[in-house]
Amino acid sequence: MLQGWVIALASFAYLGVLFAIAWYGDRRADAGHSIIANPTIYALSLAVYCTTWTYYGSVGRAAATGIGFLPIYLGPTLMLALWWFVMLKIIRIAKANRLTSIADFVAARYGKSQLLGGLMTVIAVIGVVPYIALQLKAVSNSFTILLHYPEIVMPARADTLPVLQDSTLYVALIMAAFSILFGTRHLDATERHEGLVAAIAFESLVKLLAFLAVGLFVTFGIYDGFADIFTRASIEPRLESLLRFGGNYSSWASLTFLSMAAIMLLPRQFQVAVVENVNENHLHRAIWQFPLYLLLINLFVLPIALGGLLLFEGGGVDADTFVLTLPMAFQQQGLALLVFIGGLSAATGMVIVETIALSTMVCNDLIMPIMLRWQWLGLSQRSDLSWQLLNIRRWAIVIILLLGYLYFRVAGEAYALVGIGLISFSAVAQFVPVIVGALYWKGGTRAGALAGLSAGFLVWTYTLLLPSFAKSGWLPSDFMQHGLFGVTLLLPQQLFGLSGLDEISHCLFWSMFANIGAYVGVSLLRQPNAREAGQATLFVDAFRATQTRAGARFWRGSAQVQDLLPLTARFLGPERAREAFASYAQRRGVASLAELVADADLVLYAESLLAGAIGSASARAMVASVVQEEPLGLDEVMNILDEASQVRAYSRQLERQSQELSAATRELRAANQRLKELDRLKDDFMSTITHELRTPLTSIRAFSEILHDDPRTALDERKRFLGIIVGETERLTRLINQVLDLAKIESGKAEWHIAEVNLREVVKQSVESTSQLFKERSIALEVDLPDSVPPILADHDRLIQVIINLLSNAVKFCVPQAGRVAVRMRQEGGMLRMDVADNGPGIRHEDQTIIFEKFRQGGQSSDVLTGKPQGTGLGLPISRQIIERCGGRLWVESAPENGKEGATFSFTLPLRILDQPEKERA
Amino acid sequence: MMTKKILIVDDEPNIVISLEFLMKHEGFQVAVAVDGEEALRKVADLRPDLVLLDIMLPKQSGFEVCQEIRANPEWDSIKIIMLTAKGRDTEVQKGIALGADAYVTKPFSTKDLIARVRSVLSLENAA
């Protein structure tokens, strides 16, 4: 049943389905409803990583080395964990700078260098050709095997057939046709192919399902599950070693590293991951979904390998074909066909995307620059080159596929599938240093990149590519045994005597050594120039928000819209160019194209439009040809960069300083105010004291002089005057004492004798001292004290001073004869409280604070003789200080406005807190 | 010769006594006021020839009283001698500026005071 035409029909039908999906996807995209705006579709598109290498080759590798097939998939898993930072940065940069391929990316970074772009393209093409060959080999082999169903016959060696009878050639040409159909129908400024992505996502699903189907069939259909297969394998001595890892750990590490590089740097991977990305948020889910895909598709590899080895004893069947031959051996036609389609799917997916990516690079970074330089082609005069560009790409696809076929014939038999693939991986690994430097090292220069790439590529060619030709017999193999020119140190697979590594690890080591060494060394030979520095900032600082129109900052010159528009039209086609400019004008709020001003932003915009079509390096060259550019020197670029950051830093500094200044000014002003206040207070105090001291002195002097000058003064007058002198002297003394006292207390220089004091005793003593005063004025005194009071801690003499002051005040302010003073003491809470109440005129509310101020007296006390208030005005302030010093409070209560007579002065003093339990309250 | 009338304005009783004695001893007629209000009343009532004016008075300061006396043109002929315990230059200037005829600081010398009084009243000094 599985005749050739059935298989062919099924194949074409499948490819037709793929194409239909692609076409539909493109239609929807043009209408604005993208069908691929889905993170899972993005993740599935990444699965183009899994080609026939995964499909067929893994089983082959597993059959040879057991677990050794797996690092190729572990590497991407690990790498994707880093994508959160790394890939996001790459996508941002690529979108911001309209970069359309990996060669474009590197070229743009290192000063928009066309030479670098060209070198990258050459390495990519040569590196990927073996990989394409591998797909061709897989498809043609599987086709041949299936054709011989139900017999299982291995296909003949590739180079034995004459070319025109070789089905592989036709496979190559058919794939070329499909690639052209999928990818070169029109020129897009962003190089997006939404339909293609949809088709790739679909084919990823197909190959996964097909592989899982055959895996399930082998594990559970032929055998009885995983355990069954493994147990059977463990009893066979030749298979038992496969259950453990018998290989070299260095090869495990190298393969992991290589696959980490490959998942990013293979042209097809860069295409689907970066260029075709529609929304950077899709990245998030893909980071774990893609590794999950890898896990699923590898689950059954080892069981299938072991199953095949168990079944096909004798080794007549190539392990690479187990996926197909096992179902065939059990007459599962449908499954076998499905498997074949799955393999075809894997191959075509890879080939289409890879060749499209490569053709873009070849066109933009290799052919265009050359053509633009060759003036004789008259290209600068042609007005519409878009058709030319498409044709160049189509031819590039065909040639690349033919190269793939060529490699297949020349070297395809020397290796198993995986071996060929690893050669490609090692080639793209040469991009790692320049990419890492592009993203993270501003010091990488164009010269350094060129040196690194060249060195690495040379080493790769010598240690892997040429040996692969030699092993197939296409090159003489003496250099393999004896080294180049017979120099043993130059043995291609034991360079400089480094032996013991498998050829992949060996190549990796030396190529990275040469690559990184040359890249870093040459980059450090001189400073990056203006353009490199500008681009470096754009790339390395891509996560900083200031990069929106950063490119325009580094451009200076003059341009005309009349030049830019036709230039763009030449490569994009006239309508597309007009459309683009018109939408740009609209975004800028300009009414029509005619009013558009050709400033740096427009030039940049035009350049980025062109970059989509012809690559950034060529775009730059074209734009440069129509505008008058004034090249910026490195100093100027650095100045622009520095200025921006300096200005920011300065303005921040200025703001801060002015804030500090105003704060300082405020503080100074406040301090000044305070000082002036204090000064005034001091002056007031001084003048008050002066006045108070001089007043009694005046009387003393006056009367002394009077008595002295006139001896005939009457006796009674003499007595009177002397009395006044004595009185005033006393007054003066009192005043001086009190002033000094107050000064000492306030300045803290007074001596305090704090001890246990019995307040009852103090009160009694004070009452005794003032009893004379009371008698003189016939003022009644009531004393009400509790029988015993707990002791307090205070200065005994000072307390007497206070109570005497209060008593004498009370006396002074009482009306003679009718006055009554009541003294009371009681315990309140943890305090002793004393009240001295008089029935005098009371103290008005507004005076109640004044009386506690120095030299101030309140109300109308009357001295019998002179009617002037007695006292210094310092008594209460001093008393208050003393009470407060002993931990208490002194205040007055009086309300003459309300009709209540008299005033009550009260103070509290805290009880001494003893360690023993307190005595009972009174 | 009419006996000169002197008004003593001071709130310190003892100082009032001493000034009273001194002025009476010199043969002047003496009146007393203990605050600014009373002083102005007595100036209006008695039309003294000289006012011995203390600065530190309750309720009104001596400066204000001086100002008020000088504000009245009828009282231009009344002499004013200011007395105070504050002796700063600024006070002196202020007093003179307000129209006082002389300024005496306390404690004063009795001889000095009498001499000032006499000179302000344009009387010859007693021997």
Added chain:
Amino acid sequence: MNRSRLTGQRLVAIFLLGCVLLNYPLLFLFNRDANLFGIPLLYAYIFLAWAGLIGLMAWVIELRRD
């Protein structure tokens, strides 16, 4: 955006974890003649560790969305 940075750093940590788990010498530890339910130890370990890493990545990323 800080949440995003945290996620990114967690993923870097998972990367480092993966490098350790899936390489010499840990790998060597499991490279023995033993079985886990009939499945060779190394095979089981690698796939379990691999699945575990993927699970961790999924958790860290999807958790961020909540």
